[in-house]
Amino acid sequence: MFIIALTLFGLLLGSFISMLSWRLPRIMELDGREQLKAISLGGSKCPQCQTNIPWTRLIPLFSWLASKGQCHACHTPISVRYPLIEFTSALLVFISFYLLGNTLEAWLTALFALWLLTISIIDFEHKLILDNLSLPLLWIGLLINSFGVFASPQDAILGAAVGYLSLWTIYQIHHLLTGRHGMGFGDFKLTAALGAWLGIMALPQVIIIAAVSSLLIALLLILFKKQAWQQEMAFGPFLALGGLASLVLSQ
Structure with missing residues (x-):
């Protein structure tokens, strides 16, 4: 049950990573305080119609599956990058604690893996x-x-x-x-x-x-x-x- 709970938490972290990896490369010209505002403020919107996405449709992985990968307002396809990142994040957390148990090494391995996941996504998408x-x-x-x-x-x-x-x-x-x-x-x-x-x-x-x-x-x-x-x-x-x-x- 402990590993399952942490795996679900990994899904939430994956949702944050998908947001961070999308916004961070686009705000690098801002100073540190403005970067924090750009990351932390503003809800998720459909990139096509700019409609705010309600929190009920932001449940990691499950919301994308339930909506069949489409915006609830304009029905534009939502990129598969989001559920893939969320699933990968949960998988990395699961592997860390399954192999190492509830140890300091497991927590640090999960941190290491998720940090590398964020770097990898940005480098893959932006060569940066x-x-x-x-x-x-x-x-x-x-x-x-x-x-x-x-x-x-x-x-x-x-x-x-x-x-x-x-x-x-x-x-x-x-x-x-x-x-x-x-x-x-x-x-x-x-x-x-x-x-x-x-x-x-x-x-x-x-x-x-x-x-x-x-x-x-x-x-x-x-x-x-x-x-x-x-x-x-x-x-x-x-x-x-x-x-x-x-x-x-x-x-």
């Missing part, structure tokens, strides 16, 4: 990893590992430094050889955050999982003619996958 998500994740990782939760303090500090420098070095070599930008600076900061959480010894596994999974997905997209060879693809979601897989496998 925001500093105000990746940098707090880095500092939280260093803070919790100052108590040795997932790695020793020394390994966490080295993980953050080497995580940043490893992708920065790959970027510089790629740019020197090709004259093109192979990845963004947000990827460096995200890898530093993963190193802060997992420690330096987990970084090779994180990068290998990210590289292999991104290559496989890219090949499949090219094979099915969904993407061109030279088309840019977000790397953040694959780093997030590598980081989350490494954390779960280490428990």
Whole structure:
């Protein structure tokens, strides 16, 4: 019952993540106080007809299913991104507590997973990893590992430094050889955050999982003619996958 209750709470968090990942990239030009107002004020509206959506139609996942994925006012289809994010959030919370029980590690793993989910959605949709998500994740990782939760303090500090420098070095070599930008600076900061959480010894596994999974997905997209060879693809979601897989496998 405890895990079921937390899973339902994960649905609510997924609803918040879907809202945050939609609004945050669109308000980055505002200052900090205005950003908080833009995120916290204003109810949900249909993007087509701008009709306010009542709270009875904002129940995560179930409202979308009950309305058959349509706006109650204009019957315009509502993007499947919302139930997918809510379901994924609930699944991540369920996995965290199912594997680790009601422990500090489970709570932190769920936080880590949901934070990475938010970063991944924004990077997938906008090709952008925001500093105000990746940098707090880095500092939280260093803070919790100052108590040795997932790695020793020394390994966490080295993980953050080497995580940043490893992708920065790959970027510089790629740019020197090709004259093109192979990845963004947000990827460096995200890898530093993963190193802060997992420690330096987990970084090779994180990068290998990210590289292999991104290559496989890219090949499949090219094979099915969904993407061109030279088309840019977000790397953040694959780093997030590598980081989350490494954390779960280490428990």
